[in-house]
Amino acid sequence: MADTEHALTQRVGPVKLLILQGTPFCNIDCAYCYLPHRNQRGRMSVETVNAVIDNLLSSDMLRGPLLVNWHAGEPLVLPASYYAERMPLFDRVVAAGIPVTHSLQTNAMLVSEEHCDLFLRYDVKVGVSIDGPAHIHDRKRQTRNGQGTHAAAMAGIARMQNRGVSFNAICVLSDLSVRHPDEVYSFFKDLGVRAVGFNIEEIEGVNKTSSITTDGFDDRFLGFLERVWQRAEADHHVMRIRELDDAEGRLLDKHPRRNSQTEPFINLSVAYDGDFSTFCPELLGNSSETHADFVFGNVHTTPLRDTLRHPNFVAIKSEIDAGVEACRDTCAYFAVCAGGNPSNKLAENGAFDSTETLNCHNRVKLTADFMMDKLEARADSKRRAAAVE
């Protein structure tokens, strides 16, 4: 069988995460942002959303719950009416037996009463991007005029809280924030979020530098984890810390690990104009010295399965696969990682077929070592307690 024919008969997916770029525009200009087109004001049309749905339903790639995430720009630049017109279009997917959850990641600055109505009506899972107290947040999350955005974000959060809209938070960790673990932990605890995820500042996309490459960051990051762990233990883990939960799950889960960023069509990213990509969501709209783009088609004209014989897709998949195999051969942590993040590999190492990145080092390796020590200590403690009984 020819390679292209073989590719077309492969079972791929299921698509679990559909990222829809309602608009690439963002109202602010964070220092670490990886998105390249955040000044553009395009909007995804109803026709394009319907084309996404048609394309998915006519593929064999919808085989389980689908999380729709409106992202890759600031989603609340768009009014609630924009989403109220588009979210019901997914009723066709639900009617096909596929549960659909809508979510979005926002800087919270533009939250309106109408947005709150929308969140409650459609049970939208809201994630707020906020980096802790103002003196940390405002260092990196600024307007185009260089003004801090913390006060406006807190006003939006207050609006959601007043309306009973629950949300989780994502905090980008910089070399500044890891020096203030108690302030950061207390901020999110006081905010009342159920869970916070710490994204360690990355070199990715159009963001070519990171504060975490400074000398001594490893020790400061581990110190941050230790203090956050102590606080979480004292609070009986009422507020969940994604990195701790995740490391614990990776270490204890006996099921084989698979990596949605190294296999095609687990993540599907669609730009406002219908161009689509897969693997890492950060690839959409970006380019590299070796790849002009990572667009594999347009939902209006390209059946998703046709991507499997797209020369660009075939080349990139081959490079990503080679990178995963290199990780398998060389990395002690492969069992809990399954091949790393290709977009980080490309940004930091210049190639998908490479191995360790800062993201691997911090989020996977240091965090796994930290949590392994904690679990071993917990096991010892439980054994001693059992022996006493």
Added chain:
Amino acid sequence: MSAVAKKANFETRLTAIREADTNLKLASSNAYKNGQISASDDETGSNWDNFDRFFKFYNISPE
């Protein structure tokens, strides 16, 4: 420690902690306790990494 020795050491510790977990129930995370991690989430019997819990997006349902 060589890379090979480090890999072997980590895998040995990983096996041991998973065996210990079978009886001692070591997890502190609600997700694990509630079976969201311990149950396979996939038709292949695998669990997916880097999905919504791990990646940029962190949207989890209320318990």
